[in-house]
Amino acid sequence: MNQQELPANAFINPSGSNKESIENFVSKALHRIISVISSSEIRSSLPKEINIPTQTIPEESIGDEKLIDQLETLLLSSINPSHPGWIPHMDPPPTTASLIGDFATASVNNNMLSVEMSPAFSRLEQQVVDKICQMFSLGPNASGVLCSGGSLANLQALAVARNEKLNTKEEGVQKLPKKPVLFASEVAHTSIQKAAMILGLGQDSVRAVSVDSESKMIIDELETGIKQARNEGKTPFCVVATAGTTTTGNIDPLEEIGKISQRENLWYHVDAAYGGALVFSNSHKDKLAGISGADSIILNPQKWLYVAKTCAMVLFKDQNQLVENFRIGAPYMEEDEDLINLGEISLQGTRHADILKLWASFQHIGRKGFQQLIDESYHLTNFLHNKLKAINCIQLASTPEMNIICFRGQPKWICSSRWDEWNKDLQKYLLDKHEIFFSLPTYNDGKWLRTVILNPFVNKETIKNINQGITSYIEKTQEYT
Template sequence: MLDSQIKNCFIAPDNQNREQVEIIFDNIIKQILNYLCNADNFPPYPPLKIFAASDFSIPEAGFSLSQIQNNLALLFQHSMNPSSSKYIGHMDSISNIYAILGEMIAAAINNNMLSLEMSPFLTQLEYALIREFCDLFGLPRTSGGVITSGGSLANLQALVVARNETLKLNNGNLTNLRQTPVILCSEIAHASVAKAAMLIGIGSENVIKITVNSNFQMDVLDLKQKVMEYFTTEYIPIAIVATAGTTVTGSIDNLSEIAAIAKEHNIWLHIDAIYGGALVFGGERRHLLNGIEFADSISFNPQKWLYVAKTSSMVLFRNFSSMVSNFRITAPYMKEQEDFINLGEITIQGSHNAEILKLWLSLLAIGKDGYHQLIEYGYVLTNICLTEIKHCDYLQLVMEPQTNICCFKIKLTNYEDDFINSKLHDYLLQNGFFVSLPRFQGQLCLRMVLLNPFSSKNVIKSCFSLIDKFYNQHHVKGN
């Protein structure tokens, strides 16, 4: 016979242990809410504690609920805290309530997105929502796509399909190529592009970097030159990768001009809209994505500006049937379907979680108008930041933001720039604010990502008051 403690780790299908299950749920959910509802009382980024491996050892006998809660208390204490209104450093948004519940419900029903048979409702839901996002991005009715676990997988699948379509290699065999395939992208494109090139047999050294202009957008003239340079008997471009929302500055490439170049030379155009794709809900700001409708593939992450818990990503294709023919590997152990292709046959992952559920619930709860409001609020906070930066003659703005990301540097005559910006970053962290410190164009800068709906004008002004205090302290020391 199984020990009752073991059986009570599961929910009995005949209702026999409901009381014990409710006690567990009640205690754990209260603990989660006590943390999240008081997130401003915890540091946005706690000091790093190095644990011993023995702290994570597997017990011989299962822990009691109170012991498990003690371990969860450690988790909360030592975790990044994007729910804090003073966490303004990365593209890690606070999760909306329905995304959190969606993650829990997906785990509870434990359907497998491998096939229609194993996820009859959720497979249809994914196909339907992907259709809606294709429409939002302006893709034709021939389009379609899949949900992926993160943007790197979305970019990877897009470039696999681009390679196979361009080189007529639906089996992925590169051994008989006479030309070296190359990918063209901005010099500040996401690292996942180079990683994908390595994984698909092209090699990261064959990712050709295009220079950027003063707004850190891909330089279209340099792109034209590089396209001509690499259209030879030795090389063949398999894709141009444009970016709608670069990681550090949030810059959006001139998508229409890049699309025209791709069309002229018959090169696959992939647009990494992992961040900026949320602007499809941006109302009057939707024009920033003009040209995205000409893409052959688009990657987008709702886990960022749509406030869906990680991971939530998708890759869309202009020609869905072409993607299927260039990517599908049939699985004989899955029941054949007439109405829907089993998702496990057309994604990199086979068995995978129902990540579509938390996205669906988020969309139902917030709606298009709600997302428009959230995006506009991010721009309100961004403008407050810009005003503060421009009022300080010792701060240098890296670029006028196109999205809700502000990058700037402090400059003091008697200090080396990297040193003083690193000191300022640490000072803000010690005083309860987290901004990130990326190295960009060879120098450290401070980066604010204005995502949190509970960040406010007062929060932003308090942060800049600390920056001013830091400046006054070090300006006096420097002199």
């Protein structure tokens, strides 16, 4: 092709003729990117100002140097998750190996649609997924696929559940004699309702089961809900348990829910997007007792396994159920004798090979490395939990089961109607004065502060800084009351 209007390094020439120019461009860009990330500590978790280049699609190339300058500007205008004070969400700094894996994946630009278009990555994905299925003790017939995020993973799991239990793959839900319903706790992730909406079930098909004071699904309420739905002429078909609720990090009683699901002939799905990582810790994997009885599980390595976004997966106890209830053949793609084209059994057709950055992280860090990260998270979480319990006006939402703490101030010296405002101001104070950023979710009709002790650069000094910040804010607000 005529490339007269393109810069000489627009593509990597397969002949190697522009290798030096490419290496120069990439090395300069990498140097600038690494300089930004490796100086994260001197900048706030949140950008002080957001600068977006005004020019979106220029008429001609702006050149290497100006492009790199603008990339740096955008990075400096972004959230800074490598700062030790970044502890608000399940979004950690990524492993170095996952960055390298992402770059390598993009360089060959294979398509996970089919084995023909990704011969190595398709096989690698199945090997890694099957190993993780073994870690969850799902049995010899288990398998799954990677997805671009937990919402898509939940959607696919519920689609398979619907088709398996209601026989709706061919004709859909419109001919069903009774309205289908599924059950999830009242604090389950919102992607469950989104999935129900997309699957033609409607949001109101998700029956919210009450939780106890520890944000765990109440078993008696689940049993009552199933019975009541049937008395109303509806068809229960699925129960969703959560292993790691978004706001408080609690785990539903997985074993008991599994037994009820089996007894009632319901599909049992576990949203372990966050908490599923505990299978990597010998010290804490027992918290997932009963998860092996699930028909499907989702796991997001982009969270507690520190893989660059996006990286999620949906696992099935029986691969045949996935294939029979979800596979749509792609006649324009060559079939492989040994492996199904992954695009035929996943929501996405064209898909980035996220498997390489996951695999690369596993190789570089190892299971023991991930176990240490998880165990250290617990150690620091317990340290902060004990500090917070010692502060009189601090109310904890639940007892931490993971590395998430949700709390709020309930100062007796001001009216309870102002507590939300007090907690919002506490969040701002901690960020402005102590460079610690908490999220501020709404929970039980009030504003709470939440921390996720996930950042590998958090240490005991960070926790002491948090404690000092909270106590100084309390003293300050008491003085002005």
